Amino acid sequence: MGLRDDLDRYRKVGEERRDDLAEFIQYGDLGQSRRDEIRIPIKIVELPEFEYDRRDLGGVGQGDADEGDAVGRPQQGDGDEDGEPGEGEGEHGYYEMDPEEFAEELEQEFELQLEPKGKAVVEEKEGDMTDVVRSGPRSTLDLERMFKRGLRRKLASQFDPEYVREALRVDGMDPEDVYGWARRDSINVSKRWLEETYAEMDAEEWARWSSLEEMEENVDRRTPAQLVRADSRVPFRSEDERYRFPEVVEEHESKVVVVNIRDVSGSMGSEKRELVERTFTPLDWYLQGKYEEAEFVYIAHDIDAWEVDRGEFFGIQSGGGTKISSAYELAAEILEERYPWSDWNRYVFTAGDGENSSNDSKERVVPLIEGMDANLHAYVETQPSGGSVNATHSQELTDAFDGDEVVVTQVNARDEVMDAVYTVLKTAAEPTEEV
Template sequence: MGLREDLERFREVGEERRQDLEQFISYGNLGGSGPENIQIPIKVVDLPEFKYDRLDQGGVGQGNGDTPDVGQPVGPPQPGDGDGDGDEDGDPGEEGAEHEYYEMDPEEFAEQLDEELGLDLEPKGKEVIEEVEGDFTDVTRTGPNSTLDFERLFKEGLKRKLSMDFDEEFVREAMKVAGQTPESVYRWCREKNILVSHAWVEGAWDDIPDEERGAWDSFEEMEENVDRQTTLQRIRREGLKNVPFRQEDERYRHPEIVEKKQKNVVVVNIRDVSGSMRERKRELVERTFMPLDWYLTGKYDNAEFVYIAHDADAWEVEREEFFGIRSGGGTRISSAYRLAKEILDEQYPWSDWNRYVFAAGDSENSSNDTTENVVPLMEEIDANLHAYVETQPGGTAINATHAEEVERSLSDRGNVVVSYVSSPEDVMDAIYEILSTEQQ
C-alpha cells in the first residue's frame, strides 16, 4: 500500500472515529475551531510517515560501544526500555488517551449536518455576476442557416399538408356522376369535409374524358362502389411527397441568456451581553450560533457575518469577541435591531444579498421594548429568516417574556422562528427548527 493510499485510509478511519456531530455540537469543544476549519475530536490515529534515527545515535552497521555483537546474548529488558505507556521510571501511565482532530471545512460540515438533520437547504442566488449563453431553447424568425430548426419547419409543413390533403381519385370519380357541374361537385365535397379548392375542381374537370362522364347515376352510387382512402393510407402506399414549406414557418434556434447569480449571504448575529447573561447562557448561545455560521459558510458562495453585542446599548464587535464579551448593564434589545437595520441598509442591500438575522438571549428585556420597538423593527428588516433563540437553563424565568411576545406577534409570518434552549440537549433541535423553517 502506497503513501497516498495510507493517507486516504487515515481520513477514512478519522471519519469513522470522529465524534458524532450531535455530540460535538451539544457537548464538544467548539472554541478550538475557526470560521474555515472545524476540528472534531477523534481518538489518536497516527499518520503514516517515515522516521529516521538521529545522527548521534548511529546508523545501520554502526555501534556505540555498548551494542552487542552478532550472536552475543542479550540480557532481559531493563526498566525504561521500549516505547510502552509507562513513565520514565517504568510505572504504568495514569494519563488518559490523547485525542487528535478530524478536520472539516464548512462545505463538508454543511453536507454532514444536512445528513444528520435530514435537510438540504438550497441557497438562493441574488447578485448577477455575469450573463452566459445557455442551451438553444429560444427561437427567433431570423438567423444563420446552421441554426435553422428543421424539425419545427418540417412539422409545420406536415401539418399544412395533412390539413390540405384529400383523395384526388375519389373526387375525380365524383366528377363522373351524371348531370353534375364543377360547382355542384365542389359543394358536395365541402359537405363531405373533403378539403378541395374550387380552383382544383375546375382545373381537373376538363381532364375527365367525355366517354367516362355519366358513369354513375348519383353520388350515393359512386360512394357505394368506390373506396375513399385516408391520408395515412395514401402516405403509407405512396410515401410522403411534396411537403409544402413556407418561409413563415422558418424558426432559428437561439441560445437562452442565463443570468449567473452569486449566492451571497450576510448573517447578523445578535446576542445579549447584559449582567443576566451568565456563563451557562453564553455557552448555549455559542453552541447554537457557531454551527449555524459554519453551515451557512459552507452553503453559500460568499458569506459575510456581522456580530452585534448589546445590553441597553448595542455595538458591533469582531467574531473573536462575540462569544466571550460580558457587560453589567441592563437590557434593551431594540438597540441591536436598530444597529442591524442601519448596517444592512448601508452595506447589504436586499436586492443583492440573502439576509439572516439571528438573535439570542435570556428573553429579558426592558418594559414594552419588545412590542413597541423590536417587533416593528423585525417587520421592517427584509430577511430570509429572523430567528430568536431563548437561552434559559432550567426553564423560562418569570420576567423572560421577549421570545413569547415575538412568537405571539409574528407567528403568522413565514420568515420568523423562535426556539427555546434550556440545555445542550436542546441545541440540535433549535438548529433544526431554524434551518427547516428557512428550507420551507
C-alpha cells in the same frame, strides 16, 4: 504491511474515536476551532515506538539511553535548565474538518438537506441550441422544423380531387351543395375550385350518380398520406423558416450573509452566553459550508446596538437594560447598505433571555422583522435558571408569526443545544416560495 500502512491504520482508528459531533457541539471546546477549520478532539491512540533491544548493550555508537527508552524521545521538556515547566502548548489530538465536511455530517445527523439558492448573476453564457428565432445565419436554419411545418400545411390542405369531382356528378348537386358536403366531411376544398371544376364538366356528367350514398359506395377516397406519397413535394414558405439560437444560461453564485444578534444586557450571564455560543457557532459553520461565499455580521445590544467582531460577540456583557428593536434597526441598515436582497441570501439569528422593554417587541420588533427580507429569522431564548415573568418576547413573536417566517426555540441547558440547532435548520431547509 509497511510502517506507513501501520501509521495510516492507527490514524484512521484515532479519527474513528473522535468526539461524536453532537457531543462536541454541546460539551466540547469550541474555542480550539476557527471559522474555516473545525477541530474536534480525538481520544488519543498511542502510536507504536522503537525501543532499544536489551541485548544491544554495546558497540559503536552506544549512547546513554537505558533499556526500554524510546528512540528519539527527549529526556527533558521545553522548560528551562532547572526543569521548570515550559510555556509551550502540549500535544493534543484533533480531527480537523472544513465547513463543507461539517455541513455534510450535520445533515447526516439530522437527516436534513438545505439547497442553497444562487441569487447574484456572475456569468451569462451560451447553452444548447434550444431556442428558436425567425431570422439568423443560414448555417443555423432548422431544416427539420421547416419541413415539418410545410408538411403539416400540405396535409391540412390536401384533398382527393377525383373523389370530390365525383360529388359534382351527383344528380341535383351544384358547387354550393358539394361545398357544404365537403365541409361536413372534413374535406378541405375551396368553393372556387368547385365552381371552376363544375364549369369545365359536360352537362351529361352532372347526373352520373343518383345520390351521394351511391357515389360514396362506388368511389374510393384516397387518404392524405396516400396523396403525399403520390406527390412527395412539400411546398415551403418564408414564414416556415426557423433558426436555432443558443439558450442564454445564467450562472448564479450562492452567497449568504448571517446576521447574529445577541442581548448583552446585565441579565445575560456567562451560562447564557455559553449556550448562545454553542447554538450560533454550528449554525455559522453549517451555512458557511453550504454556500460558495459566506459573510457574518455580529451585533450586540442592550438598550442601544452596535456592531462587534466575532471575538467580542460571545464574551461581552453590559450593565444596561434591553431594547431588542435597536439591534433590528441596525441590522436593517447594514443589510440595505451591504447585502441587497437581490444578490444575497440572508439569515438573521437573534438570542437573548426573552426580556425586552415594555411594548418594544409588539410595537417595534415585529414590524421590523416583517419589513426585513430574509430566508429565515430565528430567535433563541435561554433561561437556564427557569423562566422569568418578564421574558415575554418569545411568546409575542410566536403570536405574531406562524413559524415559517420566524422560528422560535429555547436552549436552557447544553443537552438542548442540538434540538435548537435542528429546529432552526429544519425550518431553513423547508422549500419556500421564490421571491
